[in-house]
Amino acid sequence: MSSAATGAQMVSALIAAGFILALVAVVPLALVRPDIHRFKWEVEYKFWSPDCLENSVMSINGRFPGPTIRAKAGDIVHVDLTNKLSTEGVGTPWADGTASISQCPIRPGESFAYRFLVDKPGTYFYHGHYGMQRSAGLYGALIVDVAYGRSEPFHYDGEFDLLLSDWWHKSVHEQELGLSSVPFRWINEPNSLLINGRGQYGCSLAAGTCKFNGTEQCSPQVLRVFPQKTYRFRIASTTALSSLSVAVANHMMTVVEADGNYVEPFDVQNLYIYSGESYSVLIKTDQGPTKNYWISAGVIGRKPNTTQALTLLNYVSVHAAELPASAPPATPRWDDYDSMTAFAEKIRALPHYSYAPPPSRAHHGIALLNTQNKYNGQTKWAINNVSLSLPATPYLGSLRYNLKDAFDATPPPEGFPTDYDTMVPASNTECTVNNGIYLLKLHTTVDVVLQNANSLSANTSEVHPWYLHGHDFWVLGYGDGKFVKGVSDRKFNLKNPPLRNTVLIFPYGWTVLRFVADNPGAWAFHRHIEPHLHMGMGVVLAEGMDRVRGIPNEALECGLTANAKVLMDTKRG
């Protein structure tokens, strides 16, 4: 699945026999009687006012955000998606519908059936993964409950979903054009932040111009609670750019889940959440029940220029629209990286049957230097000086059918010069643009060092979330400066490192993750920042391509695979 929804895995399309067996071992109950959840979705543009200003959004069945999918572990989700856009292909919202990597985009007027097993309980979301369609609003929540006969390792009385996103008034088409133009035109900070697709552009509590009466498309969904209960807030971020901090006035949050993996509970006053991540927090409604309380989400990690997104925690005895007398929780200082790092380091796996610690050592190591670069006057992001440009033919097909000319057969470098100074802008900022990929041996354990560096401007290095498709990985550690083998790795947590699908690199720092290459396919590993991915910030990992079976025909009807596949299948017979 695309994005944060690694817990759900495709059944019909991309899965090799070995992988199905692995699933059986983990969730045997689920295979006894899988429920099938069927959805019929139509994607089209629609006029909408997400932040009280009219604009157009990419809607599913006429709604924005898309419908929430809810299933229990072991169930099967089947979505028939029809692209009703006029000229745009749809970047399949998931499973692992990454256009150019695992499948062709869905053409206007056409449909595609996604069918996958949701194998792991947790909080996920789906989103479009083609061009910048996530920015255009193609996303929704995916909630997986525990399987029959299982229970969560914590108790709660009710739950709410908060799907966070950022919003621009400029169309994604214009944003994309600016990003690839010479001179470069940055998209700038978002005009608004949205909670469940609802925000308030330029509203002022002081001036009373915000709209909380519930009648507008932009008025927030108020969270109605009973006193002295425990609520699970499932919070996921599908922002295109923004890192966020979320807080509930006067209420502590207990973090219990991250990216569909249980974590050792810890309490925080605010939750740092980066694009691609999802968390569950427990909140006890133990404050005065005669008042409402602000819930706020604000930008961190970049100098903000966007007002907070707000909604209300509404105790049942109070009117739903009664505004609190005190101000909403303030967003922490945007560049308080110590606090962000401390939060990240608090996250430890919960001992649980669903968790195994990582293998004690890796077979293979790859170091990925993140830099901002120039290419023919364009501004790019690059990994080891290579900026990713996706080919027209999906890798899954060209690897499967051994099409030699579909992409560059030379893999990109697995490291960078040891004398590269990560603390200053590069002396030569020009990068190359390529579509080569990393080939991993099936069942090997792989370590990836993500190394941050200075961007094009002096004294600038940004926090970046990285998302890996097709795998959860263990986050072994974070550190400042340049990763030094034999020294930095002494900091590794090999006992209870959290399993995640999204991980951060902090300014000028490094992060190391480990995973087992046991899921045959071609998988994107990229920044979960939409304009950065558009600017080339990602790599593709492929493993066990000879084990991939049953790719649906519709997935490969583009580029060089269009005929090769059918011809070869016909020959085989």
Added chain:
Amino acid sequence: MSSAATGAQMVSALIAAGFILALVAVVPLALVRPDIHRFKWEVEYKFWSPDCLENSVMSINGRFPGPTIRAKAGDIVHVDLTNKLSTEGVGTPWADGTASISQCPIRPGESFAYRFLVDKPGTYFYHGHYGMQRSAGLYGALIVDVAYGRSEPFHYDGEFDLLLSDWWHKSVHEQELGLSSVPFRWINEPNSLLINGRGQYGCSLAAGTCKFNGTEQCSPQVLRVFPQKTYRFRIASTTALSSLSVAVANHMMTVVEADGNYVEPFDVQNLYIYSGESYSVLIKTDQGPTKNYWISAGVIGRKPNTTQALTLLNYVSVHAAELPASAPPATPRWDDYDSMTAFAEKIRALPHYSYAPPPSRAHHGIALLNTQNKYNGQTKWAINNVSLSLPATPYLGSLRYNLKDAFDATPPPEGFPTDYDTMVPASNTECTVNNGIYLLKLHTTVDVVLQNANSLSANTSEVHPWYLHGHDFWVLGYGDGKFVKGVSDRKFNLKNPPLRNTVLIFPYGWTVLRFVADNPGAWAFHRHIEPHLHMGMGVVLAEGMDRVRGIPNEALECGLTANAKVLMDTKRG
């Protein structure tokens, strides 16, 4: 070819053996030594200021409009087109690249090779034919000179191309969304008119705010002429909506060519030109050579709200940017339909070896009633109460490979109730939406009656240009009111009716055209008004599908044809 470029026919792709032989008979000289003109085009969005305000256009090789193709009759034009858009397919600019009719749209990152023989000298243009990409600027001129050893039936000393278009500040994506929304949002009149992609939004000659110094993207291309010479102006209109009148101050125009067919020369002070049409006019530079003269193009046929497009006829002894003292030629009254009809009726074929009069009678007659309708709250246009909705699988492929479910097998009605009152809005305005097509017997002669009617509002009926792909047709006659068989047809001109590919229906009137169904393929016949086509105003005619050979694989890699085609070819081969 799409649009006005019927003179150029595809060689490699869509042509049956019989058709090639027919060409041999007409242009034997050309086949002795065809020149091949090769082009490599990349289509992408680009920031551009067509009317002095910055916006984005669909560019070819970074230019707007696209490059002019120039060849001589008998030559072969080969264009390798690469779609560099991020998520949009490209509606192939021609040949007969009508997405959903003769081929699949070209996906982002992919290429398509167009190769066709330009068989008939004349003035044509190419344009995108997918969604509203013509409005986004995907167009250019195509000029075909006479073959070696031939000469034009008129003399001239130099020539200029004037490609006319209309321009909106709102993106085509937003325009399209409004057209299909409930309630309907009309695109309104264009913000500017462009000549060769250059216009002047809201400029005022009185206030001196127009930009004629030649340095801006929007400043007009001045036409530099010598006195006492004859110039051929090739004028083509690729407007999305607007009908236009073009005039050169103080200079008469002699019309000599229409849609690539020679016409009996006639003189006019202004040229009426509708979307999809092309003309050549001769202009003698016989006025005072110490002044420049305005050339103007303005809107007719709809209540205008757009300033004229202007450029200068510049006699060589005068400074190129010297503005004339007198006002530009005024556009005729927008609703002077008598004058427009008189112009249309002046057009007669020139006796010439390239012209044959029509067969004296037709084998088959189809009457097409044009109405504005409603469908589930949407505003539509319909033919015989059916609004066209194009299928995901191109007709050319589904017909060729006999795919039963690709479109509705029941053809739409070939007529309308005789008691339909064309002078008032329909009592029941609801139409149906369908993708059925008309099947014609190969080599039969077909008459089509285009019947205009009142639109949804009382006392409203518009002038509409209709364009037929794949054929020239003879325009037999025009008339007021409802066409009455046995009466109206007495007006037919069977002696020298002009051959055209675009024809008008005037408000509340009828037009009859005749053609021979001798070009195997599936051909769109539609209003050449982009929003109207988007709203369902067109039909598809198919003939001799069993004769179509050699459809390129890339043309059918979508919808149901994607695999069927290859499988069948494999079985055969």
